[in-house]
Amino acid sequence: MIHKREIKKDNLPIVVLIGRVNVGKSTLFNRLIEQNQAIVSDIPGTTRTSNEGFILWRGKYMKIIDTGGLTFTDEIPLEKDILKQTEKAMKEGDIIIFVTDAKDGILPQEKELAKRMRRLKTKPVIFVANKVDNKKIESNLNNPEWFKLGLGEAFAISAANGRGVGDLLDLLYKTANKIKKSAKIKKEDKNIFQVSLIGKPNVGKSSIFNKLIGMDKVIVSPLAHTTREPHDTLVSYTYTDEKNKEQNQLINFVDTAGIRRKANVSGKIEREGISKSIKSAENSDIILFVIDGNEPITSQDRQLGGLLEKRSKSVIILLNKWDLNKDTTDKHRNNIKEFVYANFPHLKFAPIIFVSGKTGENIHKIFPVLIKAWQARQTKITTAPLTRFITNITYKHQPSRGKGTNQPKILGLKQIHNNPPIFEMSVKHGTSIHRSYINFVENQLREKFNFFATPVVIKLSKSKK
Numbered sequence: 107m108i109h110k111r112e113i114k115k116d117n118l119p120i121v122v123l124i125g126r127v128n129v130g131k132s133t134l135f136n137r138l139i140e141q142n143q144a145i146v147s148d149i150p151g152t153t154r155t156s157n158e159g160f161i162l163w164r165g166k167y168m169k170i171i172d173t174g175g176l177t178f179t180d181e182i183p184l185e186k187d188i189l190k191q192t193e194k195a196m197k198e199g200d201i202i203i204f205v206t207d208a209k210d211g212i213l214p215q216e217k218e219l220a221k222r223m224r225r226l227k228t229k230p231v232i233f234v235a236n237k238v239d240n241k242k243i244e245s246n247l248n249n250p251e252w253f254k255l256g257l258g259e260a261f262a263i264s265a266a267n268g269r270g271v272g273d274l275l276d277l278l279y280k281t282a283n284k285i286k287k288s289a290k291i292k293k294e295d296k297n298i299f300q301v302s303l304i305g306k307p308n309v310g311k312s313s314i315f316n317k318l319i320g321m322d323k324v325i326v327s328p329l330a331h332t333t334r335e336p337h338d339t340l341v342s343y344t345y346t347d348e349k350n351k352e353q354n355q356l357i358n359f360v361d362t363a364g365i366r367r368k369a370n371v372s373g374k375i376e377r378e379g380i381s382k383s384i385k386s387a388e389n390s391d392i393i394l395f396v397i398d399g400n401e402p403i404t405s406q407d408r409q410l411g412g413l414l415e416k417r418s419k420s421v422i423i424l425l426n427k428w429d430l431n432k433d434t435t436d437k438h439r440n441n442i443k444e445f446v447y448a449n450f451p452h453l454k455f456a457p458i459i460f461v462s463g464k465t466g467e468n469i470h471k472i473f474p475v476l477i478k479a480w481q482a483r484q485t486k487i488t489t490a491p492l493t494r495f496i497t498n499i500t501y502k503h504q505p506s507r508g509k510g511t512n513q514p515k516i517l518g519l520k521q522i523h524n525n526p527p528i529f530e531m532s533v534k535h536g537t538s539i540h541r542s543y544i545n546f547v548e549n550q551l552r553e554k555f556n557f558f559a560t561p562v563v564i565k566l567s568k569s570k571k
Contacts (some may be wrong), residue, residue, distance in 0.1 A: 129207040
């Protein structure tokens with residue numbers, strides 16, 4: 107199978123928010139996109155990897171990037187990585203919004219950023235003073251220090267209460283109109299599916315994410331909880347199908363924050379990040395469940411596996427850091443697979459891929475498996491083949507009793523939903539089927555109709571007397 111991938115890009119004007127730590131960039135970002143996407147806190151360095159979203163104002167779309175706060179010191183973890191991402195965003199951006207704090211005034215970090223702004227001669231820079239909550243604070247902007255930056259008069263706003271934000275959007279609208287880019291988001295193929303990478307902290311999700319999308323978009327570090335918020339990238343994947351026809355599939359990959367037990371969670375930022383990760387999993391079609399292939403499976407891994415089972419998501423298990431494993435024989439791999447399934451018996455339908463986010467080993471194998479899993483979720487089976495199916499298996503293997511003494515009788519089976527596949531089994535009134543037999547039917551359905559990597563849900567209904 108021939109395949110290639112590329113990041114799907116919109117030809118929209120790009121707005122970039124930059125500034126030092128704690129000036130309110132993430133609050134402004136959420137206000138402009140009208141969503142609570144970025145985590146907001148008083149802790150310096152809350153935003154690490156850049157957030158992306160869309161602004162819609164007066165019928166015009168703009169893409170906006172919220173970058174991490176800078177200090178130009180070593181006080182903030184991952185400062186060098188944040189600066190690297192900020193400089194990259196500034197190069198990509200068409201309009202720069204330089205955000206400052208009207209209460210704190212101009213600090214050395216602003217002076218350093220202003221030097222960098224002045225180098226961007228061909229790009230418009232909007233100089234914003236945030237946290238202007240009243241007239242008294244606004245009067246601070248008359249101090250000469252604000253004009254010495256060489257960026258003109260500061261635009262007064264309050265991202266927290268919305269003061270001046272409408273005027274800022276008007277200015278963005280006028281500035282964006284001068285840029286020769288589209289003002290509309292193109293209608294994409296509806297056949298887009300979402301894939302979230304889920305796992306406990308430090309299993310290597312971000313390394314795998316970067317390898318999947320083909321670029322270093324999220325910060326990778328041994329520091330636990332480096333990723334604090336979900337970050338997504340739309341990838342266009344082209345492959346040749348079994349009929350030798352070229353197909354194009356859009357896949358939205360989402361990197362999430364590491365999830366650990368509530369008892370071990372510390373602070374608001376981590377709690378909010380985990381909450382967003384779980385929500386991302388709920389909104390996804392397929393989960394890449396990342397496990398450290400060089401550590402024992404923990405109770406946290408098992409808890410995450412249970413979370414996936416309850417949400418009826420297609421699952422692909424990635425055993426990461428396989429490059430560190432000294433024994434790479436097929437026998438050892440098979441033993442590892444048996445061990446994993448023993449710990450996750452409810453995920454036996456999930457294929458296992460041995461990968462390395464660091465070296466990229468076997469990352470290319472994930473794409474064909476994702477396509478196969480996505481296609482399996484779309485499967486629709488008509489009543490006739492299902493009737494033949496249930497007749498055959500009940501003839502070979504009679505239903506076992508649940509509660510009660512009457513021998514259960516299955517009257518019919520029909521599919522009531524796909525993505526995920528859900529079936530309704532009609533049972534004779536006054537009888538009950540044992541859970542083990544329902545599991546048996548689920549497995550037989552998966553095998554017969556090729557529900558690859560996909561959970562099968564069976565709901566019972568009792569016939570009337």
